[in-house]
Amino acid sequence: MEPFTTVTGPAAPLLRANIDTDVIIRVERLVGTTRESMGAHAFEIWRRRPDGTEDPEFVLNRKEFRGAPILLAGANFGCGSSREGAVWALAGMGVRAVIAPSFSDIFRNNAFQNGLLPVVLDETTVRAIAAQVEAAPGNARVTVDLEREVVIAPDGTVHSFAIDPARRETLLAGLDDIGLTLRAADAIAAWQRADRAARPWAWHVVPQQRT
Template structure:
């Protein structure tokens, strides 16, 4: 998993509440277990018309937001089924951070396991960030995880909270496998000791 220390990028405003995981990545894209290639299906029901052409009014199809790395979303983002393909699709598109007032628990946990930083902010603060994101290509926001601060395009800052353990994992690029590998020395020592004490095992 890639480390997340700080990120400066375009923020796209997604002014829709209760965006469920089926909206993030429709079920027809769940046939693969690969993490790559899913960015094409991100928000497919909203990004594409029935004939497969792009819906020009959808935010990520607008020229200013095609390379957005931050998503500013309304309440209850990531609700619905527990598909891990949802953060995979966001990440494959290029989204490394999602900011909202609330997240569904499973989606929230899956983000951390895949290198996406979900940030929860108050409603008033979300409105300010939406205003910043509305600036199009000038909507550059910096996420400083080390100092737990969001910096807007005008230089204003907004602190955010994060669990210390999750912060450690993100800063060091540790998913569940990485956390286990950190203990590989202890595991090997235990196995050697066990082998010496109980060679018949």
């Protein structure tokens, strides 16, 4: 996994609430598409008109926000389907961090698994940053600094954010969760031996014949 330390660049304002993962990546793109190629299909419902051409009005199609590494979004970002393709699609279009007032729990976990940083800032702050970006499109730069746990707005104001310490550590180091867990294999096996004795019914899964 690519480590995340600090990212600076344009931030695309997409301040809608409840942006669901169906909109981020359509379900048919999950079938027979490699994760690396999903970026081309991110937000296609909004990015493309019915005839398949790009909608120049849509924020991510504006030249100043094309390839922006930061996305500013509304509350409950990434709600709905658990599809990890939503994260792969965002990463594929170059997004490294999403700043929003809240995230769906499943999306947030999926983001951490792929080195994409979900940053929670209150709605007023997100709107203020978006206003600064819109006031100087193409020039405004936002910084997301995971080491210091701050976002630096275009006007230089510094906004702290909180993040689970475990998530911060794995992102900074680009560590893989499975590798970490497998280091505890002996403890897991011991717990499971005891659990098997305590809850035999939870482990006994041989089906009865249908009569």
